[in-house]
Amino acid sequence: MDIDKWIIEADILSMQKAMESWEISSEDLVLAYIERIRRLDTKINSILEINPEAVEIARNLDKERKDNGARGLLHGIPILLKDNIDTHDKMHTSAGSISLENSIAVEDSVVATRLRAAGVVLLGKTNMTEWANFMSNEMWAGYSSRGGLVLNPYGPGELFVGGSSSGSAASVAANLGAAAIGTETTGSIICPSSQNSVVGIKPTIGLVSQSGIIPITFSQDTAGPIARTVTDAAIILGTLVNSVDSDEQETDSQDINHGYQDYTQFLDRHFLQQARIGVPRFYYEGLDEERIQIVEEAIAVLKREGATIVDPVSLPCENTEWDANVLRYEFKYALNNYLARLPEGVPVHSLAEIIAFNDQHAERALKYGQGTLIWSEETSGTLKEKEYLQSLMQNTEMAREKGIDYALKEHRLDALMFLGSDGGADLAARAGYPIITVPGGYATKGIMAPEGYTTKGPQGISFVGTAFSEPVLIKIAFGFEQATKHRFPPDMG
Numbered sequence: 001m002d003i004d005k006w007i008i009e010a011d012i013l014s015m016q017k018a019m020e021s022w023e024i025s026s027e028d029l030v031l032a033y034i035e036r037i038r039r040l041d042t043k044i045n046s047i048l049e050i051n052p053e054a055v056e057i058a059r060n061l062d063k064e065r066k067d068n069g070a071r072g073l074l075h076g077i078p079i080l081l082k083d084n085i086d087t088h089d090k091m092h093t094s095a096g097s098i099s100l101e102n103s104i105a106v107e108d109s110v111v112a113t114r115l116r117a118a119g120v121v122l123l124g125k126t127n128m129t130e131w132a133n134f135m136s137n138e139m140w141a142g143y144s145s146r147g148g149l150v151l152n153p154y155g156p157g158e159l160f161v162g163g164s165s166s167g168s169a170a171s172v173a174a175n176l177g178a179a180a181i182g183t184e185t186t187g188s189i190i191c192p193s194s195q196n197s198v199v200g201i202k203p204t205i206g207l208v209s210q211s212g213i214i215p216i217t218f219s220q221d222t223a224g225p226i227a228r229t230v231t232d233a234a235i236i237l238g239t240l241v242n243s244v245d246s247d248e249q250e251t252d253s254q255d256i257n258h259g260y261q262d263y264t265q266f267l268d269r270h271f272l273q274q275a276r277i278g279v280p281r282f283y284y285e286g287l288d289e290e291r292i293q294i295v296e297e298a299i300a301v302l303k304r305e306g307a308t309i310v311d312p313v314s315l316p317c318e319n320t321e322w323d324a325n326v327l328r329y330e331f332k333y334a335l336n337n338y339l340a341r342l343p344e345g346v347p348v349h350s351l352a353e354i355i356a357f358n359d360q361h362a363e364r365a366l367k368y369g370q371g372t373l374i375w376s377e378e379t380s381g382t383l384k385e386k387e388y389l390q391s392l393m394q395n396t397e398m399a400r401e402k403g404i405d406y407a408l409k410e411h412r413l414d415a416l417m418f419l420g421s422d423g424g425a426d427l428a429a430r431a432g433y434p435i436i437t438v439p440g441g442y443a444t445k446g447i448m449a450p451e452g453y454t455t456k457g458p459q460g461i462s463f464v465g466t467a468f469s470e471p472v473l474i475k476i477a478f479g480f481e482q483a484t485k486h487r488f489p490p491d492m493g
Contacts, residue, residue, distance in 0.1 A: 003032045008175045009489055012077055012232045015178060019065065019076055026058035026065075026076030029178070030121055033078050037124070037176050040492045044151040046171040048083050050124040052090050058121045073235050073264075075119030080180040082168050083125045083147075084132060085223065086212035087112045091122075095214040096130035096144025098365055099348045099357045106343065109212025111181060111223045111240060118239045123177050126167030131373070132185060133164040134216050134331055139368040141191075142166035152196060152457065153490035159457040162192030162421070168226045169196040173458075174492055179227040179236055185216045185327065187425035189224050190437045194420030194460030197439045197487050199233045199477070200226045202425070204468045205432035207259050208240045214338055217330035219392065220429045228487065230438060230478045234263040237470065263474055269482050271475035273306035277463070278313035278413045283423030291459060294441040295419050298461045298480070302417075305483050307476075310411045316402040322430070325391035331376045333383050351377050399431035405466055414472050415463040424464045436473045437462040439486040 001023050018024045034050055041047050051057075061076045070076070081087065084095040086105035094100035108116065115122065127147035129139065141163030142150035150166035152159035153174040161170055165182030169192035172180050182189040184202040193200025201224045208223050215221050225236035241259030260266075284295060303309055332351050339349045348354045355373050358365040379385065404427060407416060418424030420437060428435040440461030461480060465473050 003028055004035070007032050007036070009228060010178075011229050012073060012178060012235055015077060016070070016073055016075070020070065025062045026078075026121060027055060027062055029076065030054050030058040030078050030123065033123060033177055040174060041171070041176060043156050043492065044153050044170050044174060045148050046127055046150050046167040046174065047080070047176065048125045048127050048147045048167070049091055051122050054078065054121055054123050061119055061121065064119075071117075071119040074115070074239055076121060077119070077178045078121045078123040079115060079236070080123050080126050080168060080171055080177040081112065082165055082180070082182050082223075083128050083144075084183055084214035085109050085111055085181060087122060087125075089122070091125050093125070093214065094146055095132065096128050096146050097354070098145045098361060099354050100346065101146045103342060103346045105212065106341070107212065110209035111213065114239055115181075120239075126165075126171055126180055128167055129164035129188075132183065132188060132214075132216050134185075134327065134372050134376070136368040136371050136373075138371070142170075143368070145365045145367065153492060154197065154457045160195055162195035164188040164192075165200075165226065166192045169193050169198055169200065172196070172198050172226050172228060174490060179225060179232050181223050181236075181240075182226045183213060183221060183223045184429070185220045186429040187421040189226060190425040190435055190460070190462055191421035193226055194437045194440075194462065195458055197442075197458035197460075198226055198228055199230050199436070199438055199481070200224065200460075201233050201237055201436045201470070202428065202434060203237065203241070203470060204434045207242065207434075207468065207470070209242055215331070215334035217327050218334055219326055219330060219395070220432065230436075230474060230481045231264065231267055233436075234267060234474050234478075238263045259468070260471065263470065266471040266474040267478045268475045269479055272302060272479035272483075275302075275307045275415070275476055275479075276411070276413045277302060277307050277309055277476065278407055278411055278416045279309060279311035280315060280407065280416055280418070280423070281312035282314065282318045283418055287419060287422065290443045290456075291419055294443065294459050295417075295461075298417070298440050301483050302480065305479055310413060313407050313411055313413070313416065315404075315407050317398040317427070320394070320398045322426070323391055325387055326395060328376050329379050329383055329385060329388035332379050332381045336381060395430040399427050400433070403427055404431050404433055404464060408466055415465045415469070415476055418462045418464065420460045420462060424462050428464045433464060433467055434470050434473055435462055435464045436470075436477045438477045438481050440484070441486055
């Protein structure tokens with residue numbers, strides 16, 4: 001087997017089959033990905049560091065497979081992690097900030113613990129928008145002072161890469177790892193996944209533990225999988241979810257108050273024949289003609305596959321004047337709690353100290369300023385302000401009761417459909433509800449994004465549901481993916 005060619009677009013099931021037959025080993029996979037990273041990542045700048053222990057870990061997992069068999073579908077699979085997810089190893093966790101570039105976590109995040117237990121090889125850390133894009137309104141998506149700017153592999157230096165899980169999405173798109181873990185507060189998994197023609201799942205808040213992840217807000221933060229296929233994303237999601245009640249797990253009940261250990265059971269190619277999907281036209285008003293055409297083609301595919309399309313669907317929350325107060329107030333509170341637990345040798349232990357550190361290292365740290373950090377530091381950090389409490393209540397009421405849940409109940413829908421992160425990602429984030437995006441097509445003209453980048457190139461089709469509706473969203477996304485198969489790998493040379 002020519003692994004260098006085979007590994008391009010190889011999925012997790014194919015890798016697992018090849019390792020089971022000993023055509024390749026986990027060590028082979030890791031070495032092949034490391035070689036691709038060293039050869040190709042200079043073009044897109046998506047990887048901050050490679051795990052120096054990755055080859056040894058893979059070798060040990062190969063021995064375990066030989067002696068005892070595989071632990072499961074992720075045994076020996078190399079997966080990348082966003083740089084805000086703690087790993088207690090020889091890798092650093094910095095959220096892209098030079099203030100934490102030498103920080104090594106004192107323990108694994110729950111996400112890393114669960115991945116290791118499944119037999120995953122943590123291949124490396126991906127670049128990201130610094131502080132998950134909560135540092136400055138002027139900052140480019142994908143930029144960090146520690147790692148520089150992530151570029152889109154479909155058009156480096158030309159196409160918008162999306163943020164803040166930019167490195168996670170770009171690296172997966174470029175076949176530099178089997179998959180990656182991103183994090184989302186508002187669109188940070190969905191946007192870069194859409195812009196890089198990969199699958200991204202932002203789970204319901206609480207489905208995946210936030211412990212050990214550098215935070216913005218506990219009301220909206222979550223980790224989630226980024227992969228090249230819905231199947232791969234479903235496999236990884238089952239590993240990430242919090243502990244499951246095994247008795248309820250076996251019932252296949254749609255009373256989904258718990259997650260599932262196996263989301264591959266929801267890869268139902270024919271579910272679209274009974275699906276009801278709403279089209280919220282209000283959220284398409286800012287789209288250019290080409291991207292509207294991508295949406296219309298997606299609707300046509302869903303109809304052809306048997307889905308009932310309710311078009312248009314109106315939401316009472318459509319004209320709500322949203323604000324960022326929940327993020328502003330919770331960021332200081334949550335980040336100070338995280339930083340206070342770091343070892344004494346780390347130079348910052350509070351948001352105030354980060355701001356001071358950046359001022360002292362302004363030439364390297366403050367290319368785009370730190371206005372958002374200062375804005376958050378101006379709060380008390382106690383979460384007692386009336387402004388915060390009102391915004392938190394508005395998010396819950398308008399995004400849920402007068403938003404997503406209203407539309408689903410009023411029209412008996414399974415999901416709402418959006419283009420990429422436009423409208424739907426913010427609504428799902430404020431509600432704490434799940435969203436999944438799947439490659440939906442490619443634009444040739446697009447519209448302008450900040451600093452001269454355009455949103456032409458890959459565009460995702462996204463589906464939003466109510467709390468813990470991941471099984472239904474996976475069914476819909478899988479059916480759409482199988483009917484279209486829009487994804488193709490970028491030309492990396």
